[in-house]
Amino acid sequence: MLDWFVNPNHGPIVIAKQRGYFSEQGLNVVIQEPADPSTPPKLVAAGKVDLAISYQPSLTIDVAAGLPLVRAATLIATPLNTLMVLDNGKIDSLADLKHKKIGIAIAGNEEATIGTMLRSVDVAYDEVETINIGWALSSSLASGKVDAIWGGLRNFETNQLALEGYKAKAFFPEEFGVPSYDELVFVANANTYDAQALKGFNAAIEKATMYIVNHPEASWQQFVAYAPDTLNNELNQRAWRDTLTRFALRPAAVDLKRYDDYAHFMYSQKIITSLPKAQDYVLELQ
Numbered sequence: 650m651l652d653w654f655v656n657p658n659h660g661p662i663v664i665a666k667q668r669g670y671f672s673e674q675g676l677n678v679v680i681q682e683p684a685d686p687s688t689p690p691k692l693v694a695a696g697k698v699d700l701a702i703s704y705q706p707s708l709t710i711d712v713a714a715g716l717p718l719v720r721a722a723t724l725i726a727t728p729l730n731t732l733m734v735l736d737n738g739k740i741d742s743l744a745d746l747k748h749k750k751i752g753i754a755i756a757g758n759e760e761a762t763i764g765t766m767l768r769s770v771d772v773a774y775d776e777v778e779t780i781n782i783g784w785a786l787s788s789s790l791a792s793g794k795v796d797a798i799w800g801g802l803r804n805f806e807t808n809q810l811a812l813e814g815y816k817a818k819a820f821f822p823e824e825f826g827v828p829s830y831d832e833l834v835f836v837a838n839a840n841t842y843d844a845q846a847l848k849g850f851n852a853a854i855e856k857a858t859m860y861i862v863n864h865p866e867a868s869w870q871q872f873v874a875y876a877p878d879t880l881n882n883e884l885n886q887r888a889w890r891d892t893l894t895r896f897a898l899r900p901a902a903v904d905l906k907r908y909d910d911y912a913h914f915m916y917s918q919k920i921i922t923s924l925p926k927a928q929d930y931v932l933e934l935q
Contacts (some may be wrong), residue, residue, distance in 0.1 A: 651689070652833065654682050657892045659859060664860060668860065670856045690703045694717055711795070714790070730800060731801050732930075734820075740797070743766060746772065746777055747776050749797060750796050751784035751798070751799055755781075763779070782850070807819060807891075808884055817837065848901070854896075905927040
């Protein structure tokens, strides 16, 4: 189960399906879109689906809360989330957000992440105003309802705003004190996962990723053929180009310290109240 509707972030999954790479591994992979993007990891934990896409921070939160989940592979190996403003001369640096309004999609751990970024430029979190704007991120920024948005993805919202005639400037969390992390990961049930099936799945995803990197235009055509009515548009084509450098070239490979570093950050910011160890929930299936 995906984390959202099919989009360029899911390129390797779709290409592996389209080109028969899963079948080569003896796997029958059914791609599902969630009705609610918060449910896929819970469905894996409940044994309703075999694999789901989640986010490294979300996985750490879920494991700390006791859900039986493990990381099986990486899909997007860099953060995508940003703190985004319009590049119109009004906000040139992160420090310029002092006493400004920041729109957020979902209330959660933004105080820890936005607060860490702001502290790096000597601005306190209570010196900005956060407003829950739902998923109307780009429109709220373009209309001036807010001065910045948290949750705009560097491969999507930047392009969406550009298509609407606005130039965006993004401040990247990993450049302002927030540890780097894997944006999208595959999670499996800690108690019931099939190691051999997962190795085959990872091999297919890696083969698809290499095909995408080697043949970006041909793979784009095969990607949109999966659902041409919804995928074949200018926004997705731009996002496809900007996502190519984000895919994990070795999906099975993992840096345990990277996971532990981010967990320590979350623990220090009181996002989680227990500290899981990466070796206990990150599979090494190479």
